[in-house]
Amino acid sequence: xxxxxxxxxxxxxxxxxxLAGIDLVLDTxxxxxxxxxxGAGKTTLLRxxxxxxxxxxxxxxxAGLDALREKRRLRHYIGFVAHAxxxxxxxxxxxxxxxxxDLQDVSRSRAPEALEMLGLGAVARRRAGELSRGMQQRxxxxxxxxxxxxLLILDEPDASLGADAGELLGDVMRDRTVVMATHDHxxxxxxxxxxxxxxxxxxxxxxxxxxxxx
Amino acid sequence: xxxxxxxxxxxxxxxxxxxxxxxxxxxxxxFIILALLIGNFAFQVDSRNATAIAPGVLWLALVxxxxxxxxxxxxxxxxxxxxxxxxMTPASPVAIFAGKALAAGAMLxxxxxxxxxxxxLFFGTPFSLDLVAAVLLATVGMAVLGxxxxxxxxxxRARELLLPLLTLPLWIPIIIAGATAVQAAFGLPGSxxxxxGLLIDxxxxxxxxxxxxxxxxxxx
Numbered sequence: 479x480x481x482x483x484x485x486x487x488x489x490x491x492x493x494x495x496x497l498a499g500i501d502l503v504l505d506t507x508x509x510x511x512x513x514x515x516x517g518a519g520k521t522t523l524l525r526x527x528x529x530x531x532x533x534x535x536x537x538x539x540x541a542g543l544d545a546l547r548e549k550r551r552l553r554h555y556i557g558f559v560a561h562a563x564x565x566x567x568x569x570x571x572x573x574x575x576x577x578x579x580d581l582q583d584v585s586r587s588r589a590p591e592a593l594e595m596l597g598l599g600a601v602a603r604r605r606a607g608e609l610s611r612g613m614q615q616r617x618x619x620x621x622x623x624x625x626x627x628x629l630l631i632l633d634e635p636d637a638s639l640g641a642d643a644g645e646l647l648g649d650v651m652r653d654r655t656v657v658m659a660t661h662d663h664x665x666x667x668x669x670x671x672x673x674x675x676x677x678x679x680x681x682x683x684x685x686x687x688x689x690x691x692x
Numbered sequence: 693x694x695x696x697x698x699x700x701x702x703x704x705x706x707x708x709x710x711x712x713x714x715x716x717x718x719x720x721x722x723f724i725i726l727a728l729l730i731g732n733f734a735f736q737v738d739s740r741n742a743t744a745i746a747p748g749v750l751w752l753a754l755v756x757x758x759x760x761x762x763x764x765x766x767x768x769x770x771x772x773x774x775x776x777x778x779x780m781t782p783a784s785p786v787a788i789f790a791g792k793a794l795a796a797g798a799m800l801x802x803x804x805x806x807x808x809x810x811x812x813l814f815f816g817t818p819f820s821l822d823l824v825a826a827v828l829l830a831t832v833g834m835a836v837l838g839x840x841x842x843x844x845x846x847x848x849r850a851r852e853l854l855l856p857l858l859t860l861p862l863w864i865p866i867i868i869a870g871a872t873a874v875q876a877a878f879g880l881p882g883s884x885x886x887x888x889g890l891l892i893d894x895x896x897x898x899x900x901x902x903x904x905x906x907x908x909x910x911x912x
Contacts, residue, residue, distance in 0.1 A: 530780055553782040562773035568709040580701035581781040581788075583694060605712075621777065 481506045481629060481655045482527065487536035489522050489679075496522040497533065498679040504672075506628070509651055511666030512659040514676035520659040521561060521633055523676065527657055528558040528631045540629060554582075557627030557654075559635050563618035567607025571598055571617050574606050575624060582625040592620035595649065611638040619650055632658040636665055644668050695787035702778075702791025706765075707798060716764060717799055720757045721806040727753040728807070732814045739816065743878040746815040747871050750807065754827070754834075755863065757803050762838030763855045765796050766846035775846075779910060789839065789906035796842075797835030801828065817878055826873035826884075829891040833866040836902040843909050866894050 482504035525531035529549035538545040575589035731749035769775035845851040873887035
């Protein structure tokens with residue numbers, strides 16, 4: 479069953495075309511890597527799929543719902559890790575997650591579970607601003623799975639994660655549909671059977687093992 | 693989705709962050725005391741004119757403190773990208789707005805806790821419950837308008853300039869009613885009851901209008 483169906487997704491920033499008619503069908507449980515140079519449109523595509531950015535043209539359906547009209551309802555299904563961790567530096571790791579449990583309307587007991595899963599149990603009481611960049615990234619990933627999303631959208635999640643990035647992300651991605659932007663082709667190959675290569679906002683050929691996008 | 697839970701969580705998060713960093717309230721309280729001190733010397737206050745001058749100094753200090761307090765409501769979150777993370781949840785933008793306004797209003801109330809006794813000290817004006825009620829009622833309207841416009845200008849480069857330009861015209865009715873209430877509380881001519889009634893009316897009007905507008909301002 480298709481979880482994500484995008485038809486002709488396009489986006490402009492002023493006169494600049496960031497995405498030019500991307501078509502995409504993603505089935506439940508599939509993992510897809512989005513590859514491309516800086517400025518290719520990866521982040522824009524991910525933000526559109528996460529409903530953080532409204533495309534200037536095209537249609538997007540997620541879990542059968544129109545993503546342009548019902549984005550707030552869809553956010554129960556979507557977990558998003560943006561380029562910046564977006565944490566509250568004065569709050570502890572646990573407090574950061576508990577705050578987002580309240581906003582996601584899930585039990586606060588999810589916070590310690592997510593911290594343990596991401597290997598942050600030992601720093602649970604430390605302020606987010608005092609954590610290393612890698613730990614902050616783990617905390618941002620933990621936040622994205624608090625509400626057990628069906629669709630996980632990860633913008634360069636391996637940034638600063640260190641040597642065990644693949645293993646960690648593999649655990650997080652298990653049993654979920656995932657779209658992940660990365661510059662690490664080896665990691666993409668390891669975690670994602672499908673790959674979408676973007677160039678100047680358009681989908682292009684097959685960099686490694688690609689089966690994409692129709 | 694429990695809007696009350698969201699609003700309380702947002703307000704608590706802002707207040708805990710402020711308590712731990714102490715970035716805003718101590719500086720604002722200091723600013724308020726300095727404003728009163730300058731007012732005290734600049735107007736050559738004596739026992740005959742103190743009650744006439746004090747309300748003006750009080751509202752000037754409160755307006756500028758409010759602009760600084762509300763202007764910072766979204767700035768740090770925008771810079772740290774945590775605001776987008778908050779908006780990416782299913783939580784209602786209106787509940788998020790209510791939480792932000794609650795926290796910003798509470799911080800201004802903390803500053804008022806320094807302002808009102810200091811006003812009595814520097815100007816020798818009577819400290820009364822009527823005075824406290826007038827200032828608190830004005831704070832409600834100022835907070836909801838200030839936070840709404842702070843959200844609107846948070847992404848704009850000239851936000852420090854735009855916020856007062858947008859906010860001050862809509863604060864004027866609140867300040868006029870508040871000033872009348874404070875003057876009456878100090879024993880000067882004017883109906884306290886009428887002024888307080890007006891403040892309550894403005895509060896209801898601005899709370900309803902800003903809640904309706906918050907959905908559109910915060911959502912996109």
